[in-house]
Amino acid sequence: MKLSYIVLSFIFLFQASQGFDFDxxxxxxxxxxxxxxxxxxxxxxxxxxxxxxxxxxxxxxxxxxxxxxxxxxxxxxxxxxxxFADITHHEFRNSYAGSNVKHHRMLRGPKRGSGGFMYENVTIVPSSVDWREKGAVTKVKNQQDCGSCWAFSTVAAVEGINKIRTNKLVSLSEQELVDCDTEENQGCAGGLMEPAFEFIKNKGGIKPEETYPYEFNDVELCRAKYVDGDIVTIDGHEHVPENDEEALLKAVAHQPVSVAIDAGSSDFQLYSEYNIKAT
CATH class of the missing domain: 1.10.287 (Helix Hairpins)
Structure with missing residues (x-):
């Protein structure tokens, strides 16, 4: 199974929080x-x-x-x-938007992947696709006070392509990546999806969340060989061409993709929904 993903800036993945209105x-x-x-x-x-x-x-x-x-x-x-309404934006960034993508990208150097873009020659895509309705997306997860969103972003893409290829939706272990993928990624101190995909491929797969649950912090001990559960494997990953909305459209029409976004504003901290009434 090959994965496609696009990196925009900072990784940010957390459990969607429902606020409430006030007068x-x-x-x-x-x-x-x-x-x-x-x-x-x-x-x-x-x-x-x-x-x-x-x-x-x-x-x-x-x-x-x-x-x-x-x-x-x-x-x-x-x-x-x-x-997040009673924490400062500085606290929010440090606790929930701390994957430090620019830092890790500079250390890693040029992007590496399997090469090519598998959907390059696609000419027809549907007007809309909801991968939740197709059962390719697990429930919303919460990274808590840990800069592990790189792991959540990685896992979500692997869960999606595994469902598409095997017809089985398995919630996978972010904690395994946090604990074990430490050569380039740094657990709660941030990381990138690219080396995480490579880790999953090179180690022969990743365990399910059920047997290797998330613990909200750096345990600093890789326990993958001590836990049971069938593993999910991938054979590579690809980059969606940058600054190419047509390519992104083709990718998301065929599978959930791993995305990093810029969470560097107060509006993102307090974001609720897209306002279709705005003009």
Whole structure:
């Protein structure tokens, strides 16, 4: 099985968080914003120590105002006060967008892959494809406070192509990559999908999540040989040609692809949905 993927900038993969709406009147006074903060904490089951609560409230207030002001503009997306609403953008980037793609790309040098692009000569693609409906995508996963999104991005693509080729959807082990793929990748300190694909190929496959579950941190001990479970293998990977939307269209019409995106803005931290009403 060969994989196609495209790298844009920073890798970011986390569990989608549902925020909730609020009324403009809730922003009128300090007391009403505090009540909104308490409602938010209850909604997301967020506990804060008493000495920390005021600082977190100040961050929350700043983020809520940003959400409110941004949503009043004619932007093609909407923000919400999701589960990241009382952390600073610096904290968000360090905890959830820490794959350091540029750093790892410089260390690795030019991109390497199997060569070519298998869908180059495709001339007809469907108007839409939903790989969830085709059963090629597992449930949304949460990397937690660990810069392991490179591993999640890798695994998602392997899960998808494995389903397409074998008709079996198997949730695979991100933790195996975090623990074992350490020659170039650095666990929670970040990494790239490219060497992770090579690791899976060269090691003869990857174990299922069920037998090698995610532990939200660097365990620093590769336990792959000690756990059971059938492995899923790949025979290579390819790069989707850069800056080529037609090539990307062809790729995603045939399989889920591994993608890295730039998570470097406050709007991404508080992103909720695409706003189809925007013009």
């Amino acid at each position: 403009e009147k809730e922003l009128e006074t300090e007391e009403s914003v505090w009540k909104l903060y308490e409602r938010w904490r209850g909604h997301h089951s967020v506990s804060r120590a008493s000495h920390e609560a005021l600082k977190r409230f100040n961050v929350f207030r700043h983020n809520v105002l940003h959400v409110h002001k941004t949503n009043k503009k004619n932007k093609p997306y909407k923000l919400k006060i999701n589960r």
